[in-house]
Amino acid sequence: MSKRLKQSSILPGFGLSMGYTLVYLSLIVLIPLAVLFMKTTTLSWMQFWETVTADRVVASYKLTFTASLVAASLNAVFGLIIAWVLVRYEFPGKRIVDGIVDLPFALPTAVAGIALTAIYAPNGWIGQYLDPLGIKVAFTPLGIMIALTFIGLPFVVRTVQPVLQDLDKQVEEAAATLGATRWQTFRRVIFPPLLPALFTGFTLAFARALGEYGSVVFISGNMPMKTEITPLLIITKLEQFDYAGATAIASVVLVASFLLLLLINFLQWKSSKKHLVG
Numbered sequence: 001m002s003k004r005l006k007q008s009s010i011l012p013g014f015g016l017s018m019g020y021t022l023v024y025l026s027l028i029v030l031i032p033l034a035v036l037f038m039k040t041t042t043l044s045w046m047q048f049w050e051t052v053t054a055d056r057v058v059a060s061y062k063l064t065f066t067a068s069l070v071a072a073s074l075n076a077v078f079g080l081i082i083a084w085v086l087v088r089y090e091f092p093g094k095r096i097v098d099g100i101v102d103l104p105f106a107l108p109t110a111v112a113g114i115a116l117t118a119i120y121a122p123n124g125w126i127g128q129y130l131d132p133l134g135i136k137v138a139f140t141p142l143g144i145m146i147a148l149t150f151i152g153l154p155f156v157v158r159t160v161q162p163v164l165q166d167l168d169k170q171v172e173e174a175a176a177t178l179g180a181t182r183w184q185t186f187r188r189v190i191f192p193p194l195l196p197a198l199f200t201g202f203t204l205a206f207a208r209a210l211g212e213y214g215s216v217v218f219i220s221g222n223m224p225m226k227t228e229i230t231p232l233l234i235i236t237k238l239e240q241f242d243y244a245g246a247t248a249i250a251s252v253v254l255v256a257s258f259l260l261l262l263l264i265n266f267l268q269w270k271s272s273k274k275h276l277v278g
Helices: 014-040 045-052 055-088 094-100 109-120 127-133 141-166 169-177 182-210 214-220 230-239 243-277
Strands: none
Touching: 014 243, 045 243, 055 094, 055 141, 055 182, 055 230, 055 243, 109 127, 109 141, 109 214, 141 182, 141 214, 169 182, 182 243, 214 230, 230 243
16 A cells, blocks of 8 residues: 655745745735825826926936936846856956955945946046046936946846856857857857846846936936936935825836836747747
8 A cells, every 4th residue: 555645845835835925025015016006196197197297207217217228238248248257267366356246236325326426526536537538427327327337237247147157068069069150159059048047137237227326316416307317306206295296206117117127028038938949
């Protein structure tokens, strides 16, 4: 007579684990977001539309989304290069360089903003050489992009790095044996499995940049219609006790960013499916 064995698990059963998951997500994510939209409904449609389409607000939308997309794109390119160097090459000080990548995670954003402003100001370490060339970084949209690139780099590197480490080098050697060039090997053998991870890193960097405040507020100069980001505008509304206006602007950013992230995740799913089929 055979006995049915029950597989033991360290974690609680599915029902209890799912219950904890739903409660935790509700307390941390769903309920705050629901309150955000509920507060926005205290405005009439005309008041909501006037608030979210004001010239100053629209200018902050354009700057925030454009700077975030550019910064995330730069991080996708250079983050891939840095991850490649850290995985494929051995050199003195490699562990130090690997640790430096995580500095934006550990460094308070306000400290990062002050440091970047001091470096790129007209009399800063780097700014003093750029200023005679007519290149202004601090208190310009370029400075905002640099700050967002700084805080988003680790997301791409740490997402791509484990995938690179798991790639089988024998497949690359086989491609070279069959006559593939280095570019063909990278494009057809290495890059396809990296693409989903690269999309994930890009998404994380983009989402982080959209909500960034501390590192940007110092280097941007906060000039309305020029260098004022949307998170700063939301803070300004809160300081004026215009809570409904702040939640209205935040709701627009939330919906727009959700749609963009949904599109990016769809592209990531398509690339993963294509790689698995191939």
